[in-house]
Amino acid sequence: MDEVEIAKALSSDIRVQILRWLRDPEGNFESQVDGDLTEDGVCVSLIAARAGVSQPTISRHLSVLKNTGLVETRRVAQRNYHRRDEAAIEKAKRLLAQGL
Numbered sequence: 001m002d003e004v005e006i007a008k009a010l011s012s013d014i015r016v017q018i019l020r021w022l023r024d025p026e027g028n029f030e031s032q033v034d035g036d037l038t039e040d041g042v043c044v045s046l047i048a049a050r051a052g053v054s055q056p057t058i059s060r061h062l063s064v065l066k067n068t069g070l071v072e073t074r075r076v077a078q079r080n081y082h083r084r085d086e087a088a089i090e091k092a093k094r095l096l097a098q099g100l
Helices: 003-009 013-023 044-051 055-067 086-099
Strands: 071-076 079-084
Touching: 003 055, 003 086, 013 044, 013 055, 013 071, 013 079, 044 055, 044 079, 055 071, 055 079
Parallel strands: none
Antiparallel strands: 071 079
C-alpha cells in the first residue's frame, strides 16, 4: 500500500461513504439474516441498498477498497461480508500525512 493507491481508493465519494458507514455498521445498516454486522461485516446487498446503487457497482467499489487493504472480506454461509480493517486505515492515515 502506498499513498497514491490510497488516494485513488479515496478519490470516490461513495468509497469514502462506505468506509464511514462501516465504522458503525449497527447504526447504519439493518440487521442481516446471516452474520453479525460488527464481527462479520456487512453484506453487499445492504451496502448497495444504503448507497442506492446496484450490487455490481458496490462490488467494484468494495474491490478497490479491499485491494488497498482498507476493507476485509469474510465469507459467512454463502455471502461475502465486508468490514473496515482499522489497522490498515490507521496506516493509510499515517502514509497520507507523511506524503503531503
